[in-house]
Amino acid sequence: MSKYIIALDQGTTSSRAVIYDENGIVKSFAQKPLTQHYPRPGWVEHDPEEIIKTLFEALSEAFKKSGVKRSDIAAVGITNQRETSVVWEKDSGRSIYNAIVWQCRRTADTCEELKKDGMGAYIQEKTGLLIDAYFSATKFKWILDNVGGAKSAVEKANLLCGTIESWIVYNLTKGRVHVSDYSNASRTMLFDIDRLEWDELLLKSLGIPEGMLPYPVCGSEKVGEIAAGICGIEALEGVPVCALIGDQPSALFGQGCFEKGQAKNTYGTGCFMLMNTGSDSVRSKCGLVTSVGWSVAGNTSYALEGSVFNAGSVVQWLRDEMGLINSSAECESVALSVKDNAGVYFVPAFNGLGAPYWDMYARGIITGLTRGSGKAHIVRAALESMAYQSADLMLGMQKDSSIKISELRVDGGACVNNFIMQLQSDITDTVINRPVNIETTSAGAAYLAGLSCGLYGSFDEIQKLRITERIFVPSAESIRTKDCFEQWHNAVNRAKSS
Numbered sequence: 001m002s003k004y005i006i007a008l009d010q011g012t013t014s015s016r017a018v019i020y021d022e023n024g025i026v027k028s029f030a031q032k033p034l035t036q037h038y039p040r041p042g043w044v045e046h047d048p049e050e051i052i053k054t055l056f057e058a059l060s061e062a063f064k065k066s067g068v069k070r071s072d073i074a075a076v077g078i079t080n081q082r083e084t085s086v087v088w089e090k091d092s093g094r095s096i097y098n099a100i101v102w103q104c105r106r107t108a109d110t111c112e113e114l115k116k117d118g119m120g121a122y123i124q125e126k127t128g129l130l131i132d133a134y135f136s137a138t139k140f141k142w143i144l145d146n147v148g149g150a151k152s153a154v155e156k157a158n159l160l161c162g163t164i165e166s167w168i169v170y171n172l173t174k175g176r177v178h179v180s181d182y183s184n185a186s187r188t189m190l191f192d193i194d195r196l197e198w199d200e201l202l203l204k205s206l207g208i209p210e211g212m213l214p215y216p217v218c219g220s221e222k223v224g225e226i227a228a229g230i231c232g233i234e235a236l237e238g239v240p241v242c243a244l245i246g247d248q249p250s251a252l253f254g255q256g257c258f259e260k261g262q263a264k265n266t267y268g269t270g271c272f273m274l275m276n277t278g279s280d281s282v283r284s285k286c287g288l289v290t291s292v293g294w295s296v297a298g299n300t301s302y303a304l305e306g307s308v309f310n311a312g313s314v315v316q317w318l319r320d321e322m323g324l325i326n327s328s329a330e331c332e333s334v335a336l337s338v339k340d341n342a343g344v345y346f347v348p349a350f351n352g353l354g355a356p357y358w359d360m361y362a363r364g365i366i367t368g369l370t371r372g373s374g375k376a377h378i379v380r381a382a383l384e385s386m387a388y389q390s391a392d393l394m395l396g397m398q399k400d401s402s403i404k405i406s407e408l409r410v411d412g413g414a415c416v417n418n419f420i421m422q423l424q425s426d427i428t429d430t431v432i433n434r435p436v437n438i439e440t441t442s443a444g445a446a447y448l449a450g451l452s453c454g455l456y457g458s459f460d461e462i463q464k465l466r467i468t469e470r471i472f473v474p475s476a477e478s479i480r481t482k483d484c485f486e487q488w489h490n491a492v493n494r495a496k497s498s
């Protein structure tokens with residue numbers, strides 16, 4: 001029996017391919033950076049062709065490094081940055097414009113119009129989301145409204161659109177398959193998450209023909225096969241694509257959060273906290289959103305989610321734009337070189353504030369600077385902002401669900417920072433559980449593909465693959481950090497647009 005799964009993980013800043021064995025151990029890995037384009041302030045784009053190029057290069061490299069045979073590979077699972085939107089020609093397969101990235105704020109005015117039209121309540125009830133430029137619907141609309149020839153191509157039924165997993169599958173299968181899984185579809189602001197289908201009224205309101213959209217699928221099933229000649233590796237022809245899932249629910253799955261009330265937080269470019277709410281699609285009253293987590297064997301699990309737009313990206317800003325650090329790894333030692341933040345607070349609203357504030361026009365702010373403030377205080381305040389923002393999400397999540405989160409499972413690049421993890425535990429009075437494998441996003445896609453192709457027989461079997469590396473528990477500092485949390489909220493109020 002085949003014993004390996006290929007996980008393709010297409011993220012905001014890079015494309016990765018990971019080959020896992022049946023025990024959840026990485027056999028080989030390859031990663032390629034992805035260029036960020038900022039054509040105007042608040043606008044963020046990716047080149048769709050570069051997305052495919054880097055992903056296929058990573059796939060080719062990982063496969064060659066692994067030394068495994070085609071007969072050893074059971075399936076491919078795909079996970080991806082969500083909300084990022086692509087429109088392409090059906091006949092040529094070429095994108096008609098750059099992918100508009102989830103962080104992009106260009107459609108804020110369109111979102112305001114939807115709010116004025118009284119669409120907010122309907123959109124939350126049907127899609128589980130709040131009206132924001134973060135989601136895909138207004139990005140699709142912008143491309144159709146602003147790219148020359150798009151309207152005539154729509155009339156000729158020659159345009160397709162989708163989020164990144166749709167774009168990947170279309171290219172992997174050379175145009176034979178156009179699908180989106182429920183988790184990604186639920187982030188478009190066009191998808192009825194209870195009926196699991198596109199919403200006709202929302203499509204009409206935004207002028208998006210349903211024929212452009214991918215067919216919704218459950219995400220843990222075979223949707224197609226790798227076509228001949230992909231990456232120049234003929235050996236991969238016919239490998240089944242058996243899982244599609246957005247990056248954050250994939251991390252929830254990879255963390256083994258299969259039970260109602262279990263939660264995880266990913267510290268990546270942004271921070272994304274999700275709580276499994278089981279078969280209940282809970283609507284938030286605290287500024288969170290509701291999405292499909294996954295659907296396996298006809299059983300759909302939902303998640304409450306809070307999104308922080310800037311987390312790891314703040315560290316990149318400190319390094320690349322400000323020159324305050326030489327490397328991301330340096331952050332922790334610089335932060336710990338001072339005893340506290342000296343009253344300095346950093347609200348990294350570079351492209352607005354996400355949950356629970358949802359202020360598209362908020363902008364970044366550093367408060368509390370004095371003549372005695374140094375770079376270490378600013379770096380420390382930047383790291384603290386990740387924990388403060390995540391604590392805001394947890395408070396709302398517990399209130400919406402009426403469930404106390406006793407343990408938060410963590411992953412993503414910044415979770416290796418012990419300073420942030422301890423602060424997170426102190427602020428929230430919660431146990432923080434960090435696994436050995438912090439790349440849980442790719443693991444989730446691999447496990448779902450393994451379930452689909454029969455490599456794994458149950459969730460319990462997958463749960464046993466997760467190994468804890470370290471536990472953080474609230475310390476004596478927790479009382480002081482709660483006072484700091486109050487000061488953080490004062491800074492947030494100053495960063496808001498109104």
